[in-house]
Amino acid sequence: MSGLRAPLASVQLPDLGDGSGGTLTPQAERRIGEKMMRDVRADPEYLDDWLIRDYLDSISSKLSNAAATQYLGGYRPDFDLFAVRDPQVNAFSMPGGFIGVNTGLIAATQTESELASVIGHEMGHVLQRHIARMILQQNERAATPRSPQCSSVYSRV
Numbered sequence: 001m002s003g004l005r006a007p008l009a010s011v012q013l014p015d016l017g018d019g020s021g022g023t024l025t026p027q028a029e030r031r032i033g034e035k036m037m038r039d040v041r042a043d044p045e046y047l048d049d050w051l052i053r054d055y056l057d058s059i060s061s062k063l064s065n066a067a068a069t070q071y072l073g074g075y076r077p078d079f080d081l082f083a084v085r086d087p088q089v090n091a092f093s094m095p096g097g098f099i100g101v102n103t104g105l106i107a108a109t110q111t112e113s114e115l116a117s118v119i120g121h122e123m124g125h126v127l128q129r130h131i132a133r134m135i136l137q138q139n140e141r142a143a144t145p146r147s148p149q150c151s152s153v154y155s156r157v
Contacts, residue, residue: 029132
């Protein structure tokens with residue numbers, strides 16, 4: 001069996017960057033998230049239920065407190081969790097610490113730990129500032145000049 005394993009020297013992990021978010025500050029990222037949340041709260045699928053919100057907040061608080069004792073970085077966002085009426089088993093993170101949790105996920109989990117593992121995963125995206133890096137990359141791509149031939153191809157897509 002050991003012959004099937006690749007040598008450790010050949011294992012290549014993806015480069016996820018440094019987690020700094022580039023030139024987008026955490027405060028700017030939070031403002032983007034707050035602007036997005038105005039639209040989310042206006043959506044009929046947004047579930048403004050204090051009991052669910054309290055449950056989600058208690059889970060994120062436990063995770064945040066546990067992480068704070070071991071966290072080495074300087075970025076500690078205020079996490080703001082909310083529920084969305086959606087039967088899919090899913091959750092998603094948004095800029096600035098906002099995390100949406102589908103009701104399908106809440107219903108499908110059998111223990112708080114199962115739900116906490118998904119929420120913790122989404123919190124990891126926020127802490128690593130993945131969304132800030134994606135926004136920065138999109139802005140860099142938009143600012144890259146293209147030849148007239150490329151521009152005409154992109155305009156037809």
